[in-house]
Amino acid sequence: MILGIVQTHPAFGEIARNQKQIEDLMGDRQADLWVLPELALTGYEMRGREESLQLSEELPAGPTTKWLAQMCRERNCYMVMGMVEREGRKVYNGSVFMGPKGIVGRYRKVHLYDKEVERFDPGDIPFNVYDIGIARVGVMICFDWRFPEVMRTMALRGAQVIAHPSNLVLPFCQAAMVTRTFENNVFAATANRIGVEDRDGRKVSFTGRSVIMGTQGELLASGAMTATDVMTVEIDPKVADDKSINKYNDTFTTRRVDFYEM
Ligand code: ACM
Numbered sequence: 001m002i003l004g005i006v007q008t009h010p011a012f013g014e015i016a017r018n019q020k021q022i023e024d025l026m027g028d029r030q031a032d033l034w035v036l037p038e039l040a041l042t043g044y045e046m047r048g049r050e051e052s053l054q055l056s057e058e059l060p061a062g063p064t065t066k067w068l069a070q071m072c073r074e075r076n077c078y079m080v081m082g083m084v085e086r087e088g089r090k091v092y093n094g095s096v097f098m099g100p101k102g103i104v105g106r107y108r109k110v111h112l113y114d115k116e117v118e119r120f121d122p123g124d125i126p127f128n129v130y131d132i133g134i135a136r137v138g139v140m141i142c143f144d145w146r147f148p149e150v151m152r153t154m155a156l157r158g159a160q161v162i163a164h165p166s167n168l169v170l171p172f173c174q175a176a177m178v179t180r181t182f183e184n185n186v187f188a189a190t191a192n193r194i195g196v197e198d199r200d201g202r203k204v205s206f207t208g209r210s211v212i213m214g215t216q217g218e219l220l221a222s223g224a225m226t227a228t229d230v231m232t233v234e235i236d237p238k239v240a241d242d243k244s245i246n247k248y249n250d251t252f253t254t255r256r257v258d259f260y261e262m
Helices: 015-026 049-054 063-075 142-146 148-156 173-184 237-241
Strands: 002-007 033-035 078-087 090-099 102-108 129-131 136-139 161-165 187-191 194-197 204-207 211-213 219-222 229-234
Touching: 002 015, 002 187, 015 063, 015 229, 033 161, 033 187, 049 090, 063 078, 063 090, 063 102, 078 102, 078 136, 078 161, 090 136, 090 161, 136 148, 142 148, 142 161, 142 173, 148 173, 161 173, 173 187, 173 211, 187 237, 219 229
Parallel strands: 002 033, 033 078, 136 161, 161 187
Antiparallel strands: 002 229, 078 090, 090 102, 129 136, 187 211, 194 204, 211 219
């Protein structure tokens, strides 16, 4: 399968412009699974919960969800996109997993970062793994990388590929993904953004350098640091089913869970 990332530079609140940027960057490049950044169409620095609600939409009826569904139908592909999801009066830093036949799943960020705590409700959906035929895919959002339990849980649930929409501000995620993929023997696509936002009393810079990682922690593709970018890599998801380290050791069965405090 071909795994792709679109690394964007969204303009805050300019949904149509941000959609067009994604369409233009994808051009006629083909991938079976595209991963887009966190909050890909809205931008990141909401001025509070009310603004998050204003920029939110419900699944599956929301306009940008419909746009994504059309993209997946036309391109016969799957896409994971970060978005602001609303349900009743609850608002989440979420992501939608779309395919050519409609919504495959949704995720709501479990580990909210910094001021996100004031803007969103904490995620309340387990770390599901979705079998889309060509791969079993788990989804996490940005700061979730900082908690090794997230990818471990999805790997133990059979994930072969981790889709990771991000708006990275800390410097270490791209380096940490070497370990996250190596310690679980899974593929991962961390789709980041670039640019600076200055809307909520502070300047926030996003670090670019999106990465597609292999199951041995190897860097398969990496994006620009300060420019938009698009990258695609051919992978064989079945490689992630091999957890063997050597004749005696295995990523899962060598674990001594009775010694761990979980
Ligand atoms: C982040 O989780 N967007 C830093």
